[in-house]
Amino acid sequence: MFKKVATPTYLDRNPLKHEGVIAFMAERYPVDLDQGIMRMLQDKVGGYPTGWMLHTYTPALQFIPEDYRELTAASLREYMPEMNDEEVQTVESWDIRELVKSDSRIRDHEVFMNSVRDFDLG
Incomplete structure (x- = not known):
């Protein structure tokens, strides 16, 4: 690097x-x-802060084809928790x-x- x-x-x-x-x-x-x-x-x-990157941004699931969406969401929940409202707001207002x-x-x-x-x- x-x-x-x-x-x-x-x-x-x-x-x-x-x-x-x-x-x-x-x-x-x-x-x-x-x-x-x-x-x-x-x-x-x-x-x-970057801790929110350890959580799933569930609004992004809308971009996964419907046939795979629930399976993908369930798989994600096995590995990481969903973002809380504050973390979602952080992502949606991200501006560097x-x-x-x-x-x-x-x-x-x-x-x-x-x-x-x-x-x-x-």
């Missing part, structure tokens, strides 16, 4: 492509939070545009990019 070849095409974006998913992963990544490039990634993409314009976000992005430019896994 942090090879120099990826830097200009992916990691330099603000926001990152699929940033919510990356924020979810970074929030749960087992690192020493006092140091390291993952900590800088956490700073860059952090700032909003203001966050990425904030001074702290711009600063965290610059710190991250300066570190990544000098980092190479081989």
Whole structure:
């Protein structure tokens, strides 16, 4: 993920492509939070809760063909709970545009990019 070849095409974006998913992963990544490039990634993409991603967004079931909808819903319930009303509202109002314009976000992005430019896994 942090090879120099990826830097200009992916990691330099603000926001990152699929940033919510990356924020979810970074929030749960087992690192020493006092140091390291993952900590800088956490700073860059952090700032909003991602716990709701562990729950099923049931309004999306409408996009599954009716013949498979109930079976799919039952299968999902076996693995994860449904979102509560607050979590559904979070998904439906998701908007990262203001966050990425904030001074702290711009600063965290610059710190991250300066570190990544000098980092190479081989």
